[in-house]
Amino acid sequence: MTTIAIPKFSYQAILNDAAKISWRVEDLIGSNQQLDFTKPFLPEAIAHTQSISCLTPDEQLTLNHIRGNSYLHLFGLVEEFILPLVVDHVQSIGCGNIQAAQAYLGFAEEESKHIHLFRQFAAAFEAGFRSHCGVIGPPKAIADFVLQHSSLGVALMTLHIEWMTQRHFLESVRDNRREQLDPQFCSLLKHHWQEEAQHARLDTLMVQDLAETLDAEAIDAAINDYIAIIQYLNTGLKAQVQLDIASLEQAIGRTLSAKERDEIQQIQERSYQKTFLSSGMTHPNFMQSVQALSSNGHARIAALATSFS
Numbered sequence: 289m290t291t292i293a294i295p296k297f298s299y300q301a302i303l304n305d306a307a308k309i310s311w312r313v314e315d316l317i318g319s320n321q322q323l324d325f326t327k328p329f330l331p332e333a334i335a336h337t338q339s340i341s342c343l344t345p346d347e348q349l350t351l352n353h354i355r356g357n358s359y360l361h362l363f364g365l366v367e368e369f370i371l372p373l374v375v376d377h378v379q380s381i382g383c384g385n386i387q388a389a390q391a392y393l394g395f396a397e398e399e400s401k402h403i404h405l406f407r408q409f410a411a412a413f414e415a416g417f418r419s420h421c422g423v424i425g426p427p428k429a430i431a432d433f434v435l436q437h438s439s440l441g442v443a444l445m446t447l448h449i450e451w452m453t454q455r456h457f458l459e460s461v462r463d464n465r466r467e468q469l470d471p472q473f474c475s476l477l478k479h480h481w482q483e484e485a486q487h488a489r490l491d492t493l494m495v496q497d498l499a500e501t502l503d504a505e506a507i508d509a510a511i512n513d514y515i516a517i518i519q520y521l522n523t524g525l526k527a528q529v530q531l532d533i534a535s536l537e538q539a540i541g542r543t544l545s546a547k548e549r550d551e552i553q554q555i556q557e558r559s560y561q562k563t564f565l566s567s568g569m570t571h572p573n574f575m576q577s578v579q580a581l582s583s584n585g586h587a588r589i590a591a592l593a594t595s596f597s
């Protein structure tokens with residue numbers, strides 16, 4: 289058995305915090321709450337459009353909106369593999385620890401609400417944007433690929449995403465007075481973060497639970513699974529950059545030269561990798577969970593993260 293750090297989080301404390309958060313999708317988007325296309329949807333620290341020299345400021349804003357749309361779809365699709373992971377975990381723990389069962393059921397219910405949230409924002413985007421934007425998928429095919437891997441490998445990928453979501457809001461949106469971002473998108477990131485704060489702690493406990501029954505070889509296999517999922521997502525993110533460039537050309541009504549496409553591709557591939565891969569892989573709390581499982585795995589993930597940052 290692998291030595292696991294003593295859990296810092298309690299199910300009761302998580303349930304208490306979850307009970308303080310209460311919002312509905314209808315409170316955040318729809319009726320008189322619409323996206324403001326005169327403002328950026330994502331902070332520059334996430335979208336990285338302003339350093340693209342071949343685009344005018346208006347075109348950079350359009351690419352920011354396209355990145356906002358892909359953010360909605362990418363989160364929507366990762367939630368589609370997180371939900372079955374959590375539902376399976378609830379079934380495996382049963383009713384012995386009823387606080388744990390209640391907390392994980394809340395986790396699953398919130399993730400299904402988040403899928404609805406991202407879909408409603410995506411519908412508002414589609415209704416207000418001048419042209420259709422391509423996105424990778426379909427989500428089920430991506431979820432099916434991810435869920436072929438071990439539960440611990442998928443739980444590590446989920447833990448990465450939970451901490452990454454918090455980093456996006458806390459480091460780039462909350463207290464951001466430099467940028468005038470669309471209020472609806474800020475509200476989305478804030479409300480998502482509020483519930484992800486509980487999910488990150490629950491997933492930390494899930495990773496510990498799953499690892500307790502595994503030997504070192506099985507833990508190494510789970511780390512391999514996590515890295516395989518990261519590489520798979522990296523390929524998907526590169527495909528998304530190509531779709532974004534096509535969407536940008538259509539929206540701005542001009543064909544980009546090969547040199548312009550190259551510049552956008554280089555900056556945007558690095559941006560997607562930083563936003564969705566290295567920001568989770570290097571989060572201190574994620575790395576602490578990995579270190580508790582395997583020093584070798586920790587070193588391998590840290591080395592891979594440097595290639596994405």
Ligand SMILES: [Fe+2]
Pocket residue numbers: 367398399402480484
């Ligand atoms: Fe979520």
Ligand SMILES: [Fe+2]
Pocket residue numbers: 370399450483484487488
């Ligand atoms: Fe979550």
